[in-house]
Amino acid sequence: MTCQTRQPDRLAQPQSDVDLLESFVRWAAAQLNLDLIERPDGACELVRRTETPDGPTIESVSAFCWPGSRAPGEVAGQRVTPITGRAPLVEWFHDALQAQGPAVHARPKYQPSGVHDFSNQLFSAYTVENGNVHLGGCLFDDRPFLRLTYRSPALDRIEHYYFNENGTPIDTETVQSLGLNEIVPAGPYPPRMTGQQMTLLVHAGQRHIESVAPPLENGVRSTEAASEKGQLSEPIAATIIWAKHVTGKLRFTIGETFADLPFEGWARMFVPPPFHCEASGVDSFHLGATDDGRIVAADEIATCDKSGKRVVRCELVECSVSGQHVLEKLTRTCPVSGQPALQDQFTICQVCQQEVSNIVLKNGICQACRQLIPVPIDDPRIVWLLGEYPGLDRFRKWQLSETESVYIAQAATWWKRLLVVIDKETSQVHRLAHRSGFGSRWTDLEPAEREELLEF
Template sequence: MSSSASPTLTPIVPDSVHRESAAHFAAWALAELQIPAELAGDELIVQLPPSERSAFDGKATLRLADHDHATPEHEPLAWDSRFGRWLRERLASHGPVVHARPARQPMAVNDVTAKLFGAYAIEGGQIRLAGCQLTDHPFLRLSYVAEGDDAEVRHLFVAPDGSAVSDELTPQLSLDELEPIVKHPPRIDDAAIRSLIAAGRRIAAKQSTDRDPAVAIAEPLAAAVLWVRHAEGRLQFTIGAVTVDHPFSGWASLLRPQPYVGKESGVASFSLGVTDEGEIEPVEEIAVCQKSGRRVLRRELVDCSVTGLRVLPEFTEPCPVSGRPALRGEFVNCKRCRQRVSKAVLREGVCSACQSLAKVSKDDPRLVWIFGEHPGLDRWKSWRLAETSTAYIAQASSLLKQLLVVIDKESLTIKRIAQRSRLSNTWLDLDEASREDMLR
């Protein structure tokens, strides 16, 4: 086995799409330290407090620039320079992490609810907040830079559960635009911080472009706990004496109004009304019965096949010919079969069933059934047949006469039996004796 020493491997900086210039990161870090700094073009101007001036030869003001823009008057803006080492030491003196929050996230309940309330239209009612709780959740940002690199700082973001924050979610939560929390940050115990940092290191190892397990990951330049606000609560919609709750939950900066889903209709909407049954539902799902004036769900109404009015089914009945509903006042008796039918199926007083008799053979199952109950009818020939939901309408012919029989479909009782000559248009009902003789 060789005793020669292995070459020293340079720590690897994990890759990330979230990067910022050294000047911008330094300005943020100085804000965390409450040291005034200003970005002016290609330089960073820092106003040092008296306690920090000895590290820079007593200077009260530092002008920093990277090596591409530096002049003899500038302090080098590099992480291996005395400024870079000083800044690292000052950040480390604040503990394992500094604290920050997204600069653009809602901070108060009013900030959250303002964008929710305006989305809803409550017909004849009102909306109010029935409760809202804002809680801060700790994300973690680890910032990396290679030794001697005076360019970009790379950031990795860790969610409270230890998972990597997606590249899409990072800007959505404004994790790329932070403001420091210098006084009274939310409380987090040391064990939770260690757990987040350990998760961040695992993510950094996975995001390294070098898969050699012997290669070490560089130490982070800084670790920051980012407190992201989560909102949870419920809105309350009230119309008259009826009230419903509409819960909401999500990251405060991402919270968007969600439509209310009607419990009966299952339809989602931002515009709500109330039915006469006391159900708050989308207004587009509510309609007025044109017979009673009641406000009900649109799906509860039917179209009258005669008038076209939208009404509750209780005011209608199905036409035995068409099967379609019609208002009860829109029914009359057909002149031929004498069934009560809707006016929509009549032409010159005769229903469409009577006008559409079709030729059938005597072995048609319906005729066989009828002949079994009324055998005398089997003597007739040339049968034509139609049926409605309640009756069979049958017509037969002989050389000189025609026979009309209307039979109840369930009981096979005769509802009408009449005859006419082939030269007449008038059907004459059989008397009782002739009727019995015809059917025997």
């Protein structure tokens, strides 16, 4: 199972300006280890707590209220106004975050951190008849995405742009699916990424933003030119978001036999994959075992009517005589019908002496021997027959029938009939017999008669 990041249909954009700004402020505060105090009157205050030998000190960083709320007056001597993308606090965030390095580390707020977070969902997806499923291995690793946060051209809101680890933009659906739009600080020990790697990735993202920025009056697309117009400049935050990726293997065990199912994908988007049954080609979450010890899709297991063995349904054939569904190896193909039939459903035809399935027999004579058709002397099959055995050229009236392996030919004179059963491939004569014109019983020719008739 794989889960790839799709190429973008458009750049990831915010759904709500107000929610986006509030979400950014909350995240930046957490990232900078600030406490956000929200008062009942709607005022918010960002404070920095510092531990000193004399006890904690609290320093007020900023006071504001959320966009759209009523300004409640003053907090700590500061006039409280709704925060916007233009607010000095946003610029302050920019400086403070930039001081932490080329980018800061974060992770999706909601994502599985280990297999325990989805093991129930994983195992309950499968039903294993007389067996069980367990993990044969599972590895979680963190893979980086880049979020660049800009103030929008209007400067009163912010926008996020998301990229994969190669600096390629990713689409909105992927951002939401991976939870990249709702993040928290990665903690004190984020996955390792060098400052140079971060800088390269940030620059790749910035170059892309520049390339798609709306052209200005003179056609220039650079962020520097945009900045002069109060539009896009450098990002106010560059964030490496670490999404969990999972690789593992499920092992299904029934008795002494087992089958493995590898899986791979983003932990947050993980969906248990179906088991692919090689024998039937069917994908299934319901597994069982055949009597010969193969783990297959349980719904594809069927029982052989003859042997009672449990096998995969597609391995059974229908006996053309009894209608039973049986293992193919218990059958053979009838040379007359071309259909499989159980081996105990064959009888020797009294005329051509081939073993044929009972369904083509009537009064001991097979369908091929009952349905001979008159053919002209220049019929290619007769021409071939007479070429192989020139002695037969003395007969001018022929009737013919054929099975998968033989030609059944009869020649007629005014006083007797001749029967020739000849192998199509080897031209070996399987039977050479005669009967009187009015008789019904064929009599095999003596060896000397055979030789004379066939050779001369």
